[in-house]
Amino acid sequence: MTLAPxxxxxxxQLLLDGTGDWFTVCDLALLTPGRGVAALLPDGxxxxxxxxxxxxxxxxxNRDPFTGAAVLSRGLIGSAQGRPFVASPLLKQRFDxxxxxxxxxxxxxxxxxEVRSAGVAV
Amino acid sequence: MSTTAPVGTGPRPTIVxxxxxxxxxxxxxxxxxxxxxxxxxxxxLCEEPRPAxxxxxxxxxxxxxxxxxxxxxxxxxIEKERIELYVGDPxxxxxxxxxxxxxxxxxxxxxxxxxxxxxxxxFVPPVPNKDAEGxxxxxxxxxxxxxxxxxxxxxxTGAVVGGGLLGLEAAGALxxxxxxxxxxxxxxxxxxxxxxxxxxxxxxxxxxxxxxxxHTGVGTQEIVTDESGAVTGMKLSDGSELATDLVVFSAGVRxxxxxxxxxxxxxxxxGGITVDEQCRTVNDPHVFAIGxxxxxxxxxxxxxxxxxxxxxxxxxxxxxxxxxxxTGADLSTKLKLLGVDVASFGDAHGATEDCLDVVYSDSRAxxxxxxxxxxxxxxxxxxxxxxxxxxxxxxxxxxxxxxxxPESLVLPAGAGEPAQLGPSALPDDAIICSCNNVRKGTxxxxxxxxxCTTVPEVKKCTKAGTTCGSCVKVLGQLVNAELExxxxxxxKGLCGCFGQTRQELYEIVLALRIxxxxxxxxxxxxxxxxxxxxxxxxxxxxxxxxASLAPTLGASGYVLDGEQAxxxxxxxxxxxNLQKNxxxxxxxxxxxxxxxxxxxxxxxxxxxxFGLYTKITGGQRIDMFGARVEQLPMIWARLVDAGxxxxxxxxxxxxxxxxxxxxxxxxxxxxxxxxxxxxLELRYRGLRSPHKLKxxxxxxxxxxxxxxxxxxxxxxxxxxxxxYVAGNGGATPRHADLLAQDLSxxxxxxxxxxxxxxxxxxxxxxxxxxxWLERIEGGLxxxxxxxxxxSLGICDELEKLMADHVANYRDEWAETxxxxxxxxxxxxxxxxxxxxDPLVSFVPERDQIKPDLxxxxxxxxxxxxxATR
Numbered sequence: 001m002t003l004a005p006x007x008x009x010x011x012x013q014l015l016l017d018g019t020g021d022w023f024t025v026c027d028l029a030l031l032t033p034g035r036g037v038a039a040l041l042p043d044g045x046x047x048x049x050x051x052x053x054x055x056x057x058x059x060x061x062n063r064d065p066f067t068g069a070a071v072l073s074r075g076l077i078g079s080a081q082g083r084p085f086v087a088s089p090l091l092k093q094r095f096d097x098x099x100x101x102x103x104x105x106x107x108x109x110x111x112x113x114e115v116r117s118a119g120v121a122v
Numbered sequence: 123m124s125t126t127a128p129v130g131t132g133p134r135p136t137i138v139x140x141x142x143x144x145x146x147x148x149x150x151x152x153x154x155x156x157x158x159x160x161x162x163x164x165x166x167l168c169e170e171p172r173p174a175x176x177x178x179x180x181x182x183x184x185x186x187x188x189x190x191x192x193x194x195x196x197x198x199x200i201e202k203e204r205i206e207l208y209v210g211d212p213x214x215x216x217x218x219x220x221x222x223x224x225x226x227x228x229x230x231x232x233x234x235x236x237x238x239x240x241x242x243x244x245f246v247p248p249v250p251n252k253d254a255e256g257x258x259x260x261x262x263x264x265x266x267x268x269x270x271x272x273x274x275x276x277x278x279t280g281a282v283v284g285g286g287l288l289g290l291e292a293a294g295a296l297x298x299x300x301x302x303x304x305x306x307x308x309x310x311x312x313x314x315x316x317x318x319x320x321x322x323x324x325x326x327x328x329x330x331x332x333x334x335x336x337h338t339g340v341g342t343q344e345i346v347t348d349e350s351g352a353v354t355g356m357k358l359s360d361g362s363e364l365a366t367d368l369v370v371f372s373a374g375v376r377x378x379x380x381x382x383x384x385x386x387x388x389x390x391x392x393g394g395i396t397v398d399e400q401c402r403t404v405n406d407p408h409v410f411a412i413g414x415x416x417x418x419x420x421x422x423x424x425x426x427x428x429x430x431x432x433x434x435x436x437x438x439x440x441x442x443x444x445x446x447x448x449t450g451a452d453l454s455t456k457l458k459l460l461g462v463d464v465a466s467f468g469d470a471h472g473a474t475e476d477c478l479d480v481v482y483s484d485s486r487a488x489x490x491x492x493x494x495x496x497x498x499x500x501x502x503x504x505x506x507x508x509x510x511x512x513x514x515x516x517x518x519x520x521x522x523x524x525x526x527x528p529e530s531l532v533l534p535a536g537a538g539e540p541a542q543l544g545p546s547a548l549p550d551d552a553i554i555c556s557c558n559n560v561r562k563g564t565x566x567x568x569x570x571x572x573x574c575t576t577v578p579e580v581k582k583c584t585k586a587g588t589t590c591g592s593c594v595k596v597l598g599q600l601v602n603a604e605l606e607x608x609x610x611x612x613x614k615g616l617c618g619c620f621g622q623t624r625q626e627l628y629e630i631v632l633a634l635r636i637x638x639x640x641x642x643x644x645x646x647x648x649x650x651x652x653x654x655x656x657x658x659x660x661x662x663x664x665x666x667x668x669a670s671l672a673p674t675l676g677a678s679g680y681v682l683d684g685e686q687a688x689x690x691x692x693x694x695x696x697x698x699n700l701q702k703n704x705x706x707x708x709x710x711x712x713x714x715x716x717x718x719x720x721x722x723x724x725x726x727x728x729x730x731x732f733g734l735y736t737k738i739t740g741g742q743r744i745d746m747f748g749a750r751v752e753q754l755p756m757i758w759a760r761l762v763d764a765g766x767x768x769x770x771x772x773x774x775x776x777x778x779x780x781x782x783x784x785x786x787x788x789x790x791x792x793x794x795x796x797x798x799x800x801x802l803e804l805r806y807r808g809l810r811s812p813h814k815l816k817x818x819x820x821x822x823x824x825x826x827x828x829x830x831x832x833x834x835x836x837x838x839x840x841x842x843x844x845x846y847v848a849g850n851g852g853a854t855p856r857h858a859d860l861l862a863q864d865l866s867x868x869x870x871x872x873x874x875x876x877x878x879x880x881x882x883x884x885x886x887x888x889x890x891x892x893x894w895l896e897r898i899e900g901g902l903x904x905x906x907x908x909x910x911x912x913s914l915g916i917c918d919e920l921e922k923l924m925a926d927h928v929a930n931y932r933d934e935w936a937e938t939x940x941x942x943x944x945x946x947x948x949x950x951x952x953x954x955x956x957x958x959d960p961l962v963s964f965v966p967e968r969d970q971i972k973p974d975l976x977x978x979x980x981x982x983x984x985x986x987x988x989a990t991r
Binding site for chain 2: 035037067068070078079081092
């Protein structure tokens with residue numbers, strides 16, 4: 001995770017687990033601070049990518065484990081005790097954006113991805 | 123045993139209750155609470171054609187309550203407790219020797235215990251022609267139905283004989299039925315039992331200002347009739363004659379003790395079955411009498427419901443072999459008569475030796491307050507007319523020396539220091555709720571021992587405040603004081619980010635013209651939350667406040683603009699309702715539920731073309747389910763093109779105003795309910811509020827639109843509209859309260875404007891109008907004072923805020939489909955906008971689709987579904 005300087009050339013990139021490859025998702029400018037977007041990964045899985053008000057990026061699996069629906073990218077983000085979270089829009093369980101752990105149920109977690117913004121040669 | 127076989131004599135001892143009024147019903151509940159319904163066979167003989175109903179609220183029938191609304195009998199309770207209730211079958215004879223009751227139908231019941239709760243009958247003075255056509259009494263629902271019928275067809279003027287409590291209610295009802303109404307009272311003042319001359323004068327002025335004509339100090343000598351025998355007038359004792367087509371006798375009641383007399387039980391000189399402190403008749407240990415038919419051990423017949431309840435409890439306890447006695451009761455009353463507060467308590471007429479009065483009187487404002495003080499400073503009683511706000515506190519202090527001077531208790535605010543008597547000053551044995559005889563100690567116990575933290579919880583736990591409601595305000599103060607005293611830190615903050623309530627944040631936003639959530643959080647958030655990302659609770663709440671006030675703040679009212687977009691729950695963010703599999707549903711606005719065939723066809727075509735599941739909603743809308751997020755703009759492009767706009771089914775906003783077909787088509791309709799529903803819906807569409815708002819308009823009292831279950835409901839009358847507020851359906855149904863009657867179109871809209879804006883201003887987050895009204899101090903009376911009488915002087919501002927909203931309304935969907943930047947958010951994947959989410963899939967059911975739900979690896983929630991993915 002890096003701070004994103006104000007530039008339109010920057011791309012959002014996700015580290016795919018296992019491969020060590022950075023997967024380029026989209027222009028950073030497509031993200032709205034405080035909200036998320038869904039991304040389709042090469043293996044068919046989905047990631048929810050968020051930008052907070054200070055410009056930090058986070059990425060977790062998009063699938064809400066409580067309902068099975070791919071909706072976490074549409075939840076509202078917030079911070080509790082300084083840690084960022086997203087609340088599922090369906091049944092409102094909160095997930096830590098850095099670890100993927102559910103804050104309302106110790107036994108549940110979603111995958112967290114490493115994500116960065118980077119200049120990419122076109 | 124006689125040769126006549128008694129009906130169903132079982133092995134269990136039998137209790138026969140004669141009379142199923144309010145007191146009879148309370149007796150049954152008391153039996154059940156003590157487990158006596160399990161050990162006894164219980165038989166009830168009820169003369170009226172319907173089981174127990176709220177006779178105290180009888181007059182509310184004329185303001186739109188149905189007989190069903192007034193019912194106090196839960197048939198499930200009767201069934202569960204295996205009570206045999208015979209309606210319309212009065213007891214005719216009692217054979218005490220054989221312990222047998224014979225009912226009118228011929229049924230015979232043997233009893234072990236007989237309880238007489240036969241109530242009272244209206245006293246009709248023995249004047250000539252008292253039974254003429256057009257003469258009525260005012261006691262039962264049947265009486266009211268007969269009066270209503272006669273008033274509609276045969277009368278233009280009505281007179282009530284008797285200016286007591288019921289007489290005034292009856293006169294108000296006659297006026298409500300469109301008659302010119304007179305009150306004839308023999309005593310020199312109105313309500314002679316409850317108030318003194320000063321109180322009567324204040325009352326008289328207010329009553330006359332309502333358009334009722336009052337004749338005091340005159341008696342009725344004769345009812346005058348025409349040749350057909352119908353009433354045309356009455357001769358009064360001062361020699362004058364009053365022309366009237368209808369007469370209601372309301373000259374007091376007498377105990378119904380004939381059944382007791384016939385079987386040889388002792389009755390008082392002026393009637394009433396003589397009982398001891400256990401409510402047992404003095405002649406027969408197997409027979410009890412309770413309520414208005416009983417002459418209590420203190421030599422009085424009580425005509426109020428609270429002592430009747432206490433007698434019912436006493437009788438039930440005695441039957442259960444528990445210790446209980448009824449030695450007399452407090453005659454304190456507080457009522458709202460024709461909108462005027464009248465209360466009297468304790469020694470209201472100053473009968474105690476050496477007592478002194480403290481009186482405050484303002485005839486101009488219709489105010490009269492008198493306190494009776496003993497020579498040692500003890501508060502003995504008092505009378506309040508026009509403003510009975512202090513009743514709860516004063517009554518609780520009766521019998522003790524109040525900690526502040528009596529004058530300060532009756533002086534209006536502003537004249538000297540208004541007394542703030544905290545409930546903490548009350549002793550534990552002070553009775554807070556006299557209807558249910560609940561003492562302060564019991565209420566404290568509900569908080570400290572039973573862990574109640576809110577007034578509704580305490581009401582449920584103790585029954586306090588559940589009958590007349592006059593003590594609810596004191597109840598609220600007590601609960602808060604107790605919570606604070608027990609060290610419960612009541613953090614009223616909205617969430618972890620804000621220490622303020624929603625209402626406080628509203629005031630901050632409005633006063634400082636704050637248009638940014640981050641600005642508000644960084645300046646007014648809790649220390650640790652400033653500079654952070656907020657949370658999922660305060661973001662939508664603040665977003666809603668800013669949206670409600672947008673035109674006034676100079677902010678954009680469009681919820682997808684700028685920072686607003688980041689505050690919205692997913693429903694508002696996609697302007698559609700998220701369903702369990704991640705798809706959305708769509709509800710176009712159909713104002714009032716009225717739709718043309720052309721538009722119906724468009725909805726059908728859109729649903730067919732996009733393969734959506736359709737369902738008719740309870741709010742007279744059509745809901746289309748199963749749209750994927752990237753389909754929403756295409757669907758809405760077609761809907762907007764056909765003239766539809768957002769229905770805000772996704773927002774905490776006005777949802778629907780449903781209507782019945784009204785006067786235009788319906789033979790019963792008295793106003794154009796459809797037009798009014800459309801007008802209201804178009805006026806308040808898009809209004810963001812603390813929770814969703816639902817409304818309905820009915821074209822007549824039959825109430826087919828179910829307006830009384832809505833946040834604001836409108837029912838047509840012959841003279842205009844009645845406005846009901848704070849109703850609710852759902853999990854905790856609540857009947858709406860009547861806010862104002864017979865309003866013109868303009869008056870109606872002005873009141874709703876004020877009501878909604880006052881609600882938006884003062885409600886908590888996600889607090890429906892029903893819970894809001896129950897919570898706020900002063901309840902309905904306070905809301906009425908604020909929005910009808912403008913007691914806070916804020917009505918101009920409230921109206922202005924609504925006018926701003928109405929003038930600045932824009933359709934969110936029309937705006938969105940014309941904004942490419944906003945539309946770019948409606949994609950499945952940021953990196954593959956046209957690829958549908960593979961997790962959203964459907965299977966067929968009943969010729970439509972339903973979600974094909976995935977099996978879940980975690981078992982937190984059972985989900986049905988057939989897919990293998």
